[in-house]
Amino acid sequence: MRAFGLPSALVVAALLSTAIGTFAAPLSQRSPQANSTSALQEREGSPTNSMTYGSDESPKQAHFGRNSVVRGVNLGAWFVLESWQNPSLFLTQDIRSMQLNDEWSWMNAKGSKAQEDLVEHYRTFMNQSDFEAIQRAGLSTVRIPVPFWTFVPTVKPEPYLASRQRKALRDALTWSKQYGLDVVLDLHTVPGSVNGLDNGGRLGEQAFADDPNNAKRALNALSVMTDMFVNNASYGGVVKAIQVANEPKINERLSWSVLQDYQAAALKTIRAAIKPSAPVVPTVLFSDAFQPWSKYDALLPSDAYPTSQIAVDHHQYFVRAWDSRVPKDDDELIDYVCAIGPRIAAAQKKRAVIVGEFSLGRETRCVDYHTCQDxxxxQDVSTLNSAENNKFMRRFFEAQAASYEQGGGWIMWSWKTESAAAWSYSAAREQGWIPDDVSDPAQWLYRPADESQRKALPDGQCITTQPSRSPRFATQS
Incomplete structure (x- = not known):
């Protein structure tokens, strides 16, 4: 998620072939033609397998965000550590006195103990009962953030624990199949990082473009991921989408056009890796990089990027510390949320838009993870569960769901946290801020039950001001 790191590059699109050509040169030496998506496609050539990808009618196309509404949760902090989300890992006795910002610093601080602690974390943080509970909650989808070092070896000085995530990841897909859940495999980190955030592995590093091998390794990770989990029929085709990068930050070190080159190469890589025997052809998710969706209209023409093949991933948070435009007043914030729906609906007409991250948080929690020790x-719920705020939190969730379902749907961050209730779907559901089963229309309190009721709402509103029945909450202070 974008939340808890500090923004700190230029993404260079490396080709799968050994002849990198102009992409290996410094940006100042490259021609506009060499940096264009069309040039990259021309140099790469066509996919090597025989599968037909261009037809929207292909029965193997996942059509993620098109065939049915997506309602899901992220399994954050399982394979990519975030100190605010699981502070206990950062507060063990041997490192408690340190200030560690990310997985890079955590690995270096833990030294020889890192492998033992991480493998145990992978084994225990999520288990089969979580997937069963996700299904009972009426959710359809899990988005699983995974680091590049799950699929490719690390290089010095990267301290990460390579490949040891695979067993737990295999379990995740097996349980997803068992409980009928769709999976988004999200390459949450790439070599060098495209955003400089803690969720990229190393806070302050945005060096993806510094070495063209970074892009080659990222593409290789996508290829291995695809072969390992998309081509393996034993998983039953649960992988419905693959995300090629998380929250790239557009700045002086990452231009929009160069990001598009990487995304084009990633799409080609994934397509080339899928075997004709694969049960499903997953949709490829491109982050909007917090840029206007209109950019995709010009840069992703449907003839080169059929709508069956790609979707746009948008992350939407309402934390004033990040965005001063977010209203302070509760009712104004609900209106602000509802206004997003029509914009998503308009974008959805061109290609699926998934809100791949959002939360109920209006303020950050545990940014300094030491403040959440023990x-x-x-205790965190008790700071948010006044009678008034309980009702607001329920309205806040229902308004977001109503808006985002005007597009392809939503995936909340995250299924669980240790002590940040507004960022934990499971805790929010237990408290009553989220319906027990979001697939049951009868359980919604503020959201219209059908299209006729929705049309009866005043202009600009997506939920009612009064609940359909008295809400019940687990606790109230």
């Missing part, structure tokens, strides 16, 4: 979830 804080229990119930």
């Amino acid at each position: 804080v229990k979830m119930s």
Whole structure:
């Protein structure tokens, strides 16, 4: 998620072939033609397998965000550590006195103990009962953030634990198949990082473009991921989407056009890796990089990027510390949320838009993870569960769901946290801020039950001001 790191590059699109050509040169030496998506496609050539990808009618196309509404959760902090989300890992006795910002610094601080602790974390943080609970909650999808070092070896000085995530990841897909959940495999980190955030592995590093091998390694990770989990029929085709990069930050080190070159190469890589025997052809998710969706209209023409093949991933947070435009007033914030729906609906007409991250948080929690030392979830809930705020939180969730379902759907961040209730779907559901089963229209309190009721709402509103019945919450302070 974008939340808890500090923004700190230029993404260079490396080709799968050994002849990198102009992409290996410094940006100042490259021609506009060499940096264009069309030039990259021309140099790469066509996919090597025989599968037909261009037809929207292909029965193997996942059509993620098109065939049915997406309602899901992220399995954050399982394979990519975030100190605010699982502070206990950062507060063990041997490192408690340190200030560690990310997985890079955590690995270096833990030294020889890192492998033992991480493998245990992978084994225990999520288990089969979580996937069963996700299904009972009426959710359809899990988005699984995974780091590049799951699929390709690390290089010095990268301290990460390579490949040891695979067993737990295999379990995740097996359980997803068992409980009928779709999976988004999200390459949450790439070599060098495209955003400089802690969720990229190393806070302050945005060096993806510094070495063209970074792009080659990222593409290789996508290829291995695809072969390992898309081509393996034993998983039953649960992988419905693959995301090629998380939250790239457009700045002086990452231009929009160069990001597009990488995304084009990633699409080609994934397509080339899928075997004709694969049960499903997953949709490829491109981050909007917090840029206007209109950019995709010009840069992703449907003839080169059929709508069956790609979708746009948008992350939407309402934390004033990040965006001063977010209203302070509760009712104004609900209106602000509802206004997003029509914009998503308009974009959805061109290609699927998935809100791949959002939360109920209006403020950050545990940014300095030391402040959450030994804080229990119930203690955090008690700071948010006044009678008035309980009702607001339920309205806030229902308004976001109503808006985002005007597009392809939503995936909340995250299924669980240790002590940040507004960022934990499971804790929010237990408290009553989220319906127990979001697939049951009868359980919604503020959201219109059908199209006729929705049309009866005043202009600009996406939920009612009064609940359909008295809400019930687990606790109230």
